[in-house]
Amino acid sequence: MSQILFGNHGPAAPSKTLRRGLIPIAVNVTATATGIIEFSNGSTAEATCLRCPSTPCMTFADSEVVSASLPEFPADRNPSVCPTGAITKTISGAPSVNPDACMFCGVCASRCPVGAIYLNPYAVVKDQPHPDFLETRDSKETAASFALFSSAARRGVFLEESDDVVDELRSRMERAWKTIGDRFPDHLARNLLIAAGVGAAMRRKGDVFARMDLVLGAPWPMYGCAEAEFGDVAVLDAPRDLLDDVAVSVGRLGKPTSLIALVVTDVLPNRRSEYWRIVQDIRKVVGLSIGTVTVLALCMIVWSGRRMRDLPNDLFHVDIDTPSYRQAVLEPLVGRPLRIGSEPRPSVDIAK
Template identity: 35%
Template sequence: MSDFIVHKGRRAAGTFARHYGADVTDLHHEHGKRTAIMLADGRTGAGTCLGCDSAPCMEKDDSELTLFGALDAFPGDPSCDVCPTRAIYWDNENAAACVETGDCIGCGLCVSRCPYGAIRLGDGLTALVETADPDGLVIAGPTKREHPQVKRSGKIATLNAPAAANLPRTIAALDDARTTLLVRNLLNEVGLNARTRRRGDTNMRIDAVGFSRRERPFVAEIETGVGVLESPRGLLEDVAVLHSRYGYAVDGIDPVSIILSFPNVRSEYYQVIRDIEKVLGLRCRTITVGALVTLLWNCTKLDGFDGNTFTVGAGTIDLADCLGLDDAKLAEPYSGAFRPAK
């Protein structure tokens, strides 16, 4: 059971231990600095933890796991946890969220989900929940409120953050359940309506399904180990299942491999993808978990997997451009990579 479930049992829905007295409208992340917030009444300053119930930094709302249309029947992982390692928990003494830094992999999910600017990657490595209020924005005492829709900008972390260099190793060390939770939550946070397979479900082979922001369905194979070479073949099976069991047209489905790092440029992986496109007309895409983290850190949405390149909403990352294997760029359709800092 997650720490948050315990927390939820203690406090009424919608309550805050303290509040700003006005909704947050804008939030700006800057690597190495506290998150700047702007309030609806014009006050500005550094964000701090308000000790909110139904804390979005820790738990997703059930409604966030809903899929559009026929895909809602896909047997997905019901976990509402945000943190893939359960490093974030409720600190009852201080009525605030807290992070066990030894368990934090610095993915930034909790940072991007707090609508009050309270969390940052403190040293570019692990999440830190701020509880000080240097700008005097906080009004003591509980209140009841809805979480606001905030406009986010800036960078949670830059690619030279230590977490970036560590992620390939820390993600590779996660077990299957935590990896799929991480991937699902990253897909959701970069704007995709996605669900990952329920753990232990031997009847469902597809790792993840969902819709792009343009409402095209996709199927995904998540491979962070040695199975990368098999993922294009798995995608073919996934497309067949999505077509036959859920009724989506084959040419309307985007198959995507979500991997940790790209296989060697001379690997059979790329030839298999070319063969699939040539014979079946299906363009299998590949994106790294690091690319998803990069999008999240840059407060950038991924529109989808269709088109000639991955299309990125705010235009701050050209995924086709940022792909590199030993400094060599690969042409489409293999875009979407992230090179950790050396």
């Protein structure tokens, strides 16, 4: 049989479709357990992987990783959804996660319409037989089921912050950064921003067309730039770099009606650094509001299934006069006090 049809791995594994007549109306996700699907006939089922041929939990479509707002931006088209390489496709066609490599960012889970991936706290893929899901080799049937799930309501939260989750996230992120190298911050930031509903494209390594690490835009209603800088030294230059980025963008695109500039970082600069003063000065002098977004904050947006466009525009603008990142950004983000102890953490609190 043709290898064009089946690649080098023999016939494709069967995918799954819904039992005839079942229409999913809601997918309820929770931490620690697979999603529960509600159907229009009142029945429910545990989520199970459809084994989508295009595996959106693993792979971005090309249109997602280029900039719709700035098509000439030299985008790195790396399609990997998982920034740490923890998720792979098994012989059954379902993905599988290496728990040691997963940093529970939640990007893969956010892209599964069925709720077949949950975070406990690392990602787990459920691929069990269930009478409501029938095996098929007809990819059109799977695509039809995928479309039905994509229009179903999403409820629930994948993961909530806790001392252990925040500390482990930081430690796994640092390990991945050391292992993967200097492309990791841009890749992680891009993927989290896309999962948070922001069009984001990252610059191809070595390309000098544009300096910014990421361009932001459609389907987000604002155009912008971002610098992804990890480490308490590298982040200090990010506000000045963003000024440069904005000058380049405006030079190429003309002055947009709305423009946003974000620093995506793993740690918050301490209060004695000049970072927060520069952010304030830039706003006062040129009217550019720079947002400081920690990876933890982006993860919390993804874990809760929220979208950046639903958050207040200026939520992430923090400067020398902001008493607390926790109270000014993270708690409004989740709408409640954080479930994290008061001991300062560099992704939660600005150290003195």
